[in-house]
Amino acid sequence: MNNLNNNDELQDLYRDLILDHAHNPRNFGRPDEATHTAEGINPLCGDKLHLYLTIDSDNRIAAAAFEGSGCAISMASASLLTETVKNLPVADADACFVAVTKRLTIRSSDSAAIANVDFKELRALDGVRRYPSRVKCATLAWHALHAAIQHPQSTATTE
Amino acid sequence: MADIAHCRSDFPALQQDVNGHPLVFLDSAASSQQPAAVIDAVARYQREDHANVHRGVHTLSHRATELYEGARDKLCHLVNAASRSEIILTSGTTESINLVAQSYCRPLLGPGDQILISWLEHHSNIVPWQLVCEQTGADLIVAPINDRGEIELDKMQALMTDRVKLLGVGHVSNALGTVNPLRDIITSAKKLGITVLVDGAQGVPHMNVDVQALGCDFYAFSGHKMFGPTGTGVLWGREKLLEEMPPYKGGGDMILEVSFENTVFNELPYKFEAGTPNIAGTIGFGAAVDYLQSVGMQNISEHEQALHRYMVAKLAAVDGVRLIGTAREQASVQSFMLNDIHPHDLGTLLDHQGVAVRTGHHCAMPVMQRFGLPGTTRASLALYNNTDDIDRLIAALEKARQVFA
Numbered sequence: 001m002n003n004l005n006n007n008d009e010l011q012d013l014y015r016d017l018i019l020d021h022a023h024n025p026r027n028f029g030r031p032d033e034a035t036h037t038a039e040g041i042n043p044l045c046g047d048k049l050h051l052y053l054t055i056d057s058d059n060r061i062a063a064a065a066f067e068g069s070g071c072a073i074s075m076a077s078a079s080l081l082t083e084t085v086k087n088l089p090v091a092d093a094d095a096c097f098v099a100v101t102k103r104l105t106i107r108s109s110d111s112a113a114i115a116n117v118d119f120k121e122l123r124a125l126d127g128v129r130r131y132p133s134r135v136k137c138a139t140l141a142w143h144a145l146h147a148a149i150q151h152p153q154s155t156a157t158t159e
Numbered sequence: 160m161a162d163i164a165h166c167r168s169d170f171p172a173l174q175q176d177v178n179g180h181p182l183v184f185l186d187s188a189a190s191s192q193q194p195a196a197v198i199d200a201v202a203r204y205q206r207e208d209h210a211n212v213h214r215g216v217h218t219l220s221h222r223a224t225e226l227y228e229g230a231r232d233k234l235c236h237l238v239n240a241a242s243r244s245e246i247i248l249t250s251g252t253t254e255s256i257n258l259v260a261q262s263y264c265r266p267l268l269g270p271g272d273q274i275l276i277s278w279l280e281h282h283s284n285i286v287p288w289q290l291v292c293e294q295t296g297a298d299l300i301v302a303p304i305n306d307r308g309e310i311e312l313d314k315m316q317a318l319m320t321d322r323v324k325l326l327g328v329g330h331v332s333n334a335l336g337t338v339n340p341l342r343d344i345i346t347s348a349k350k351l352g353i354t355v356l357v358d359g360a361q362g363v364p365h366m367n368v369d370v371q372a373l374g375c376d377f378y379a380f381s382g383h384k385m386f387g388p389t390g391t392g393v394l395w396g397r398e399k400l401l402e403e404m405p406p407y408k409g410g411g412d413m414i415l416e417v418s419f420e421n422t423v424f425n426e427l428p429y430k431f432e433a434g435t436p437n438i439a440g441t442i443g444f445g446a447a448v449d450y451l452q453s454v455g456m457q458n459i460s461e462h463e464q465a466l467h468r469y470m471v472a473k474l475a476a477v478d479g480v481r482l483i484g485t486a487r488e489q490a491s492v493q494s495f496m497l498n499d500i501h502p503h504d505l506g507t508l509l510d511h512q513g514v515a516v517r518t519g520h521h522c523a524m525p526v527m528q529r530f531g532l533p534g535t536t537r538a539s540l541a542l543y544n545n546t547d548d549i550d551r552l553i554a555a556l557e558k559a560r561q562v563f564a
Binding site: 009010013014019044045046047069070071133134 | 501508
């Protein structure tokens with residue numbers, strides 16, 4: 001019985017969607033036209049990624065891409081991020097940063113900060129909530145997103 | 160001699176389930192579990208004997224001092240120091256090495272001088288030297304390792320010149336398990352009069368260490384990697400060198416006489432032990448030495464070597480496992496990769512099955528860079544592990560591979 005529960009939990013963390021994004025990250029690579037970039041570093045794990053945003057004159061994210069290396073959770077989260085923020089106004093994308101980091105670090109999901117965000121595929125990250133040591137892996141790319149929006153060239157760490 | 164198979168029951172922490180499975184603890188190189196004898200010794204002191212040491216004339220202070228200094232005597236015998244004056248009690252290997260960097264090297268070094276270490280070193284045997292090099296204008300130079308994770312002895316010897324004022328080298332690599340050829344290294348260094356510090360954090364828990372026979376000048380080790388409490392450690396140093404070194408920290412207990420004009424420092428080993436020490440931890444450390452000796456270092460060494468061979472053979476047979484660190488002489492540790500699964504994912508997958516391993520760079524980032532890896536998964540052994548633990552690790556790896564298939 002315990003074994004069964006355990007397997008369920010494992011599959012909750014490493015859902016098919018997560019493994020798919022980890023193995024085949026979307027928008028992976030360095031685009032030529034990025035206007036905003038940030039480096040995300042998780043010193044504890046050694047995870048490292050670069051996030052590239054192309055923000056147009058309407059203050060909308062026209063394109064998002066990343067490159068880097070890390071565990072499946074950090075890679076999948078970055079991949080999902082690039083799909084999520086594409087075509088979003090910058091303010092909405094930054095609201096996603098707040099919402100995702102809150103969602104993964106608080107127990108209840110009814111906070112006002114996350115009420116207006118449609119998480120869709122991002123729900124796949126929910127499995128990390130049970131793993132305090134892995135939350136930083138999942139939020140790394142989002143910290144980089146926030147940093148890139150605040151300062152066109154910056155470095156974010158999870159510490 | 161105790162039967163080593165029964166030792167496991169001496170460790171309360173090992174008698175628990177984790178994530179629905181009996182705990183398999185393969186992370187002793189990071190910090191080992193404590194036997195009831197150590198936990199009880201600390202608790203007994205806290206309940207009955209606590210007072211400050213070296214100060215009071217009352218009974219409890221006397222008892223605390225006896226227990227604390229008794230631990231020093233045990234440590235002195237454990238590593239065969241020439242005298243108890245040579246056993247400086249510290250907070251651990253890191254502080255021991257910092258003490259040598261600041262108290263021995265800092266007054267001695269200048270521009271053009273060098274400190275020599277190996278590529279295998281743990282951060283605590285790198286960063287203290289970097290700091291003192293910055294302070295003095297000396298240079299840190301590094302002897303390379305080969306693809307098996309062994310120090311390239313001839314290249315290290317070629318780096319030994321009269322510019323090298325100190326050589327710092329680990330006894331056993333925490334990341335790869337390599338047992339370094341200390342006898343050859345120390346003999347070569349001594350021919351040139353180079354002072355040698357051995358980082359013994361991964362040595363003392365697993366084998367007989369005789370500092371006089373080794374021929375080094377300093378030997379540093381930690382209590383918490385040998386079944387003692389955290390925050391305890393030893394710097395052993397040759398008395399002559401320690402006598403010549405200035406104090407590392409100032410405060411109470413390290414003085415004989417203080418006025419505002421002048422202070423007369425206490426004799427060894429107290430000159431280096433300012434302030435109220437970690438009395439409870441050190442008493443536990445002494446109990447850990449008693450425990451190790453009751454099992455027998457030779458007994459422990461043989462048990463771990465046999466188990467290490469079993470672990471390496473089993474790991475090598477797992478489809479997709481790549482061993483990192485294949486030195487001809489290894490102790491207690493094996494690092495590996497499983498397919499392209501990131502070590503942190505693997506660590507979580509194993510933890511789910513009750514198997515505790517270390518994942519990441521093991522505080523030895525240069526070693527990881529040498530192998531082009533962000534980190535590894537590391538299984539490390541102690542006297543309480545057995546073949547069932549290894550079989551559980553192997554089964555957990557098979558399952559992890561399926562999850563990531």
